[in-house]
Amino acid sequence: MPDVKENKPSKDPGDGGCGSLKPQTPGQNEEDKSGRKDSPPHLMDTVNEVSKLSIAHEIVMNHDFHMEEKVLPPNSLEGKVKETMHNAFWDHLKEQLSATPPDFTCALELLKEIKEILVSLLLPRQNRLRSEIEEALDMDLRKQEAEHGALDVSHLSKYILNMMTLLCAPVRDEAVQKLENITEPVQLLRGIFQVLGLMKMDMVNYTIQSLRPHLQEHSIQYERAKFQELLDNQPSLLDRTTKWLTQAAADLTTPPPTSPDTSDSSSVACPSPNEAANNSVPLNPTMVLSQGFLNLLLWDPENEEFPETLLMDRSRLQELESQLHQLTILASVLLVASSFSGNVLFGSPQFVDKLKRITKALTEEFNSRPEEAMLTVSEQVSQEIHQSLKSMGLAALSSDNTTSLIGQLQNIAKKENCVRSVIDQRIRLFLKCCLVLGVQRSLLDLPGGLTLIEAELAELGQKFVNLTHHNQQVFGPYYTDILKTLIPPAQGLETKVESL
Template sequence: MTDVEENVPLKDPGDAESGPCKPETSGPTRQYMSSPKNHPFSLIDTVNDVSKLSKEIGMNHDFHMEEKVLPPSSLEGRVKETMHNAFWDHLEEQLLATPPDFSCALELLKEIKEILLSLLLPRQNRLRSEIEEGLDMNLLRQEAEHGALNVPRLSKYILNMMTLLCAPIRDEAVQKLENITDPVRLLRGIFQVLGLMKMDMVNYTIQSLQPQLQEHSIQCERAKFQELLNKQPSLNHTTKWLTRAAADLSTPPPSCPDSPDSSSVVCPSPSEAANSPEPLNPKMVLSQGFLNLLLWDPEDEEFPETLLMDRAQLQELGAQLRQLTILASVLLVASSFSGSVLFGSPQLVDKLKRITKALMEELKSRPEEEAMLTVSEQVSQEIHQSLQNMGLAALSSDNTASLIGELQNITKKENCVHSVIGQRIHLFLKCCLVLGVQRSLLDLPGGLTLIEAELAELGQKFVNLTHHNQQVFGPFYMEILKTLIPPAQALETEVGSL
C-alpha cells in the first residue's frame, strides 16, 4: 500500500474545473504509467531515477492504493473538515433559499457526472450514453434557471447508476444511501462513496496493468544499468558478493548452540529441501547472496553495483529481520518461564508482542542495554500480572531475576537464544526463496510460530525483491557465475530461470 500526493487519476475522468463550489471528492490518486517521451529516464546515482512506483507495482502482486486519511486531530485534518462542512452548509443555504439557488448544486452534479463516466470501461457505450443523457448539463442549467431542478430525482438516478457500477464490496454502502431523505446529506454521502469507487477503479486498473508494468520496469532498469556499465565497465563488488556467497555454500553450516527448546526441535521438510546437499547452481548462489545482504554491514561500501538502487530497501528488510529475531527471542524466553498454559492465551501473546515492538523502537535512540532492560521489566511485569489473573502460582524471586536477566541479554551476539532464532529465521527466508512463502509457513521451525504473520510479510517482501532483481540482472549475474561454478553443471540452462 502506498500513499501519494499528486491528485492525478489513472483514467482520465474529465475533471471539472475548480471553483468555489467544488469540494474534494476523493483521496489522492496518481498517474501510474507515463509516456517515456514526457518522463525520460536519466542516469543519476546509478539508476536511482528508475520509476520506483512502477517497480513497486511490478514487484508486488498485492499492491493497491488507499485513500490518505488525515488524523482528525491534525491541523491539516481540521482545516479540511472545516472547509468541507462550510461547503455543505453553503449548499444547504442555497437550496433552502427563496427562490432556491442551484449554482453549487450544478457544479456538484457536473463533477458527479464526470466521476461516473470515469468509472466506465471502454466497452460500456450504452451506459455512457445513458449518463450523458440523464445528466445533460445544458438541460439541467435550463431547469435551474427556471427553478425546476429536481435534486431528489437526480440523486435517485445517480444512486441507481452507482448500484450498476460499484464493486460488490460497495453494495452495502450504496444501499444505506437510499435511506437518506435529506438532499444535502444524501449528496455528501454520494460523494464519499464515489471516492471509494474511484479508488476501486484505480486498483482494478493497477492489477490489470501489473504484468505490463513489471516487464516495463525490468526492461528499463536493465537498459539503464547497461548504460552505466558502458561508462564504468566494472562489477567488482558484485563479483566479490557472489564469490562470498559461493564460498558460504561450500562451507558446512555451523551447528546450532543449545537453546531452551533445541532438544525438541525437528527440522521441517522445507528446511531439509532448502539445505539439501546439491552441487552449486546459480539459483543457490544468488539466494545465498541475497540472504547475506540482509546482514550487510552499513559501513561496508563494497555493496553490489547491481543492487545500489535497492540498498535502502534491503537495509530496511535487514532491520525488520533483526527486530523479528529479538521479538521471537523475547517470546521464546518468556514462554519457557511462564509455561504453555499462560502462553496458550492469544491475548497475552498479542500484548507482549505490542509491548516488545513498541519498546524495540527505542533501540534506535537509546543504548541497547538500557532499552532491553525496559523490555525485560515490562515483559516480566505482564507475565506476573497474567499469572495472578489466571490464579496460577507466581514466579519466585529467583525465577523473576533469571527471566529479567535472560531477556536483558537477548540482543548480545553470543546469546544462544538470539543465535538460534536468527538461524531459524534465516533458514525460513531461504525456504521462501526455494519453495515460496506459503509452503514455508506450513512447518515453521520451533520458536517462530508466534511471529508467523510478521514472518509472512517479511518473507514476501524479500522474495519479491529478490525475484525482481534476478529478472533484471540475470544476464549480468550469469557472466560472473560462469567463472565461479564448473561448466559441467550446465549453467546455460539456468539463464531463463533467473
C-alpha cells in the same frame, strides 16, 4: 485502470466562479530551485515510468494491495485547510442556489462531474445504462434549463441516487440509503459526492483485482522491459546492484567472524565459526545471490546504497528483517525457558502457545526499550512456568534456578548475548537453505532451538523465497552479467548461470 483521484469535489472555493475553483496538481506552475517552471521532460517520463512499474509490482507482490482514500488527521494543518475550503465551496453553492433568481453555475459544474463519475463506474457491457445517464444528464440541455431558471436540482439528485443504488457495491448500500433521507439540496449533493468518492475507490480496487491475474502472467517480462527502458536512459542504474553483489561475493570468501561471546551464563553452547557456511566450496551464482539477499536483511537503514533492482521491495525487506528480529527474541526466550522447565511443560502445545503470546505482546517495544521489555518478559515467563508446574503437581523451580532463569532471559536484551546470537545465526541459515532447497525441505531439518517456532519460520521463509524468486526472474540477466565479472570461469559459472 481508472485514474485514482482524491475523493472530494474537484473544485475549491475562491472567487465567484466555479471553473477557477479546481485545485492545481501538486507542483503545478511551481518553480523549482533553479527557477524553471517545469521539470525536464525526460525526468518526468522517468518518474512516470517508475510509478507505473511500482504500482504493477505492488499489485503482483502484495495480494492484499488496494487503494484507499487519504484520510487526513482532523487536527492537522492540511486537514483543517481542506475542511475549511470544502465548507466554503458548499456554502458558496448554497448561496448561488438560494439567490433570486438562482445561479446554477456551480451546480452545472457539479452535475457534469457527477455524470463523469457515474459513467466511469460502468462496465463495458453496460451500454443501456450509459445511454440512460448520457440522456438524463445531457449537459447541453441542462445548461439551457439553467439559463431559463428551470433546472430542477432536486429531481436530478433523486435520479442520481437511484443510479447509485444500481451501481454501488453491497458494502455501500447503507450509505446510499441514508442519503435518501436528506431533503436539503446542498447537503444532499455533498453526501452524494462523498459516497461517489467511495464508489470510485471500489471500482479502482475491482479493476485491480481483475488485472492481477493478467499482471502476474506477464509481470516478469513487463518489469524487465520497463527497467531496461530506464537503464537505457540511465546507464549507471546498476552501480549499486554491482556493489551489493560484489560485497556478497567478498563475504563468502572472507573468513567468518569468531563465535559469539560466551561470557554470560547461558547453558546453550555456541556453534563453531564454520557451522553456517562451508567456505571450501567454490563460488557460484546461487551462493552469491543467496548471500546478497541475506545481506539485505542486515541493511543499515541509513545506507542509501540500496541496490536499484530491489528498491521497490525495500519496505518489504525491512518488514522481513523486523519479523526475523522478533522471531530471534521469541525463539531465544523459548529456548532459555525450556532449558529450565524441561520436556513436561514444553510438550504441551497450549503452554508453548501461551508463552508465545506473552512474549510477543511484551516485546512489541523491544527495539526502543530492550532492557525494560526483557525485564517484564522474565518476570511473566518465570511466573507462568511456576504456576504451570504447580498446577501439574510438579516440583517448582528452586530459588537459584528461578534467579538464573530470570537473569538469562534479561540478558537476551544484549546484542552480544550468546543465545540470541546463536538463534539469529540459525534462522539466517534456515533462510539460506530455503533459497537453495525450498521452504518445505528446509523445515524437515530445522537447526536446534527453532522447532518451537516452526510455523512462524515457515511463514517468514515463504515470504522471503517468494520475494527473491520474483526478483531473480525479473533481473536474472542483469545479475548474470554482473556475476560474470565477479566469479572466475574456472569456478563453474557457465554451468551454474542458468539456475538464475
